[in-house]
Amino acid sequence: MLVYVLRRLSQSVAVLIGVTLITFLALHVGGDPTYLFVGERATPQDIEMARQALGFDKPLYVQYLNFAWKLVQGDMGQSLTYKSNALGVVVEHLPATIELTMAAFAFATIFAIPLGVFAALKRGTGIDGAVMTFAMIGQSMPSFWLGIMMIIFFGLFLNWLPISGHTPLLAPLLAGDLVTAIHNTPEALVHLIMPAATVGLFSLSRNARLIRSSMLEVLGLDFVRTARAKGQTEKGVVLNHALRNAWLPVITILGLEFGFMLSGVVVVETIFSWPGVGRLVFNAIGQRDIPVVQAAVVLFSFAFVAINLCVDMLYARLDPRVRLR
């Protein structure tokens, strides 16, 4: 087991080094970004001073080694646009993205289950057709278009929901400020409705279709027939037998769904002015704010590598054959 753990750990370190190297090279391939950080009237002396202060005057490998050495010490450098700790800037934006992703995930899951189950139970009826048409439309609409349509309809014409912006919920909770968190909750929820629905509609549609087909498959199996034959009520058959088994393939997908949403909120964060990490990184790439992009990539890579490592170790613990591969 120890050998296996050491092997997986060394693989994870290699993956992290690879990710940092690729990110570093990709960001530097566009050349010297000094000009983006000086005003258009900057003199050659100002530009040279800026280049030296930012470290862009050094050879690329020296810049990478400096970056790697600082990274080992937990320092990901200063944001060039925010003029403060790059990792701090990323972490500051993280709660907003997690809030949005969790809300979208909840929206996609909570509404998908009854829709999918209902459509399966009413197979071939108008209700089934309506649900499937809705799911098809939901999967076809690009999120930027859907977001803007929702803004126009619910925000502008009906004035039911705030058009853009964010009220922090997770950040005060993480800071232990329960009073602010409770105070912010109603406003935070109304701010979440449109962006979460925009992010979650695609997943909702896909999950509804998946649950429907999974339910249809399970409803035709012998044990369901047996449950009915034993005199179970239809509600009991659906909830206790069919849905419990239909869940399994859906749960596998849901795990992937969260990561997909987390990385796919950039457009929605931009449309709804959501101060999340997706928009931060998108802007940082445009402004060549290399430390922020690197900090975000390293943070996310580290999280994914750590999760995979934990999962692999759990597998190895549960199934000894894995350790021998």
Place this chain on the structure above:
Amino acid sequence: MTELNSLACRIGLAALGLLGLCETSLAQRPDARTAVVAYGSDASTLDPQQINSRDTQNIADHVWMSLYEIDDDGKLVPYFAESFSESPDGKQLTFKIRAGMKCHDGSPMSAEDVAYTFKRARDPANKLVGSTPGFVLTSLGYKNASAPDPTTAVIEIDQYNPIALGLISEVKILCKAAYERMTIDQAGQKPVGTGPYRFAEWIKSDRIVIEKVPDFPLRKASFDRIVWRVVPEASTRAAELMARNVDIITNVAPDQIDTINRSGGAKVQSVAGTRRMYVGFNFKPVFNTPGGLAVRKAEVRRALQYAIDVPTICEQLLRAPCKRATGLVNPPNDNPDLKPYPYDPAMAEKLLDAAGYPRKADGVRFDMKLQGPNGRYLNDKNVMLAIGQYLTDIGVKTDVEILDWASVYLPLTRAKKEAGPMFFLGTGGGTWSALYDMADLSAPDAITNPMNWDDPKWFSRWAELNRKQPESEQRRVVNEMLKVFYDESPWLLLYFQPDFYGVSDRLNWRARRDERINLVSATAK
């Protein structure tokens, strides 16, 4: 209407099980004492000596005083300084400082704060590079600052500078006591100001809130709070304005102007900005191509001026009427005797024939490349394509090449200076001085001279401008130089880029040409 909306809200949100949120959802409009501005990008820092964008400078203008400021009419007026004088040789600038002013932390202000501000900006240990004071102090020829007594600040420069006062107006005065205690990082996050508004809150990528300083004696502000919201998407900004959730939005997309004007609650104000849009001709030897060689002749460049219908470009592509520029200086400081080149393609063809570039058998006189960015300036790509077509129509076959601004075009224009032989660019200018605009071409090797233009008829005149002389004499030299620029045409002259602001009907506010958003003088209707 509100009751009807509330009812509809209850019915709608009841379906979602969120009935209790209705009151909150409808309470997005700012109260009468608050003004809300939505702009496209977040502030990078709130340390005035690290700011390098106009958006953030606009916030800083409310939180800090400067010695002088540029007022709504584009004139330089005293602010923290009561008056200004200079030594006979122009190398020593003396400011009489107002007494009784206080920093937002309560500590008294004096000339010592002025001296500290300039010294801090130039202290190499602070590494304050790339910011507005960076270029200001370099352009100024700054040498030293001192405070001989509490109400006198002296700034020394290396030689007489005719635009010194305007440059100094860009520098925000910091409180020595507060900033000496802060690290550079702290200074960027939790500033201590000196102006009519004090910093209250900054939620990154979301909003910056500033609050009125009740007893600020120099400017009377009407709004208690100003919220600067970050709304990157132009259509979302427009929706927020039309829903009356914000009072001013910047950079309205031209295709949304009519929608906003029809909304009943807001109007779009259009002003000719101070950004000078032009097509530069690159004279660098690397462009020894037929086209590159052709545009080194002034008569060819003059001929090309007649080929472009600038008012039509403005009307059709920018959705704003414009008058064609006659040079690099913003009106009203330009040379009034110069008339814009008219659109006259026949004249362009005649002049090209006379210059020795007749159409060949295929109808082409010579071919050229026009390079420029996409998305950097208002409708830039389409403007370039239009210019390319206008030139092709008179036999100058033009290949328009669109490049990425950040990684390709900016280094090409500023580092290598090899954009071209024709390139599309816009550079910021001012309303307060012709010399400020002309300073872009202060020397053949200036970074703001990506044409590599080195005509002695222009550059030799700078010695006169940099010499103290009566204002009328200075103006005469300026006008003569602008005539040289007009005749030699190192730029294919275009327009001053229009700026579009969406403004709520509840606000008395006038858009300025220099992209400054001054809400101190704004009032609620």
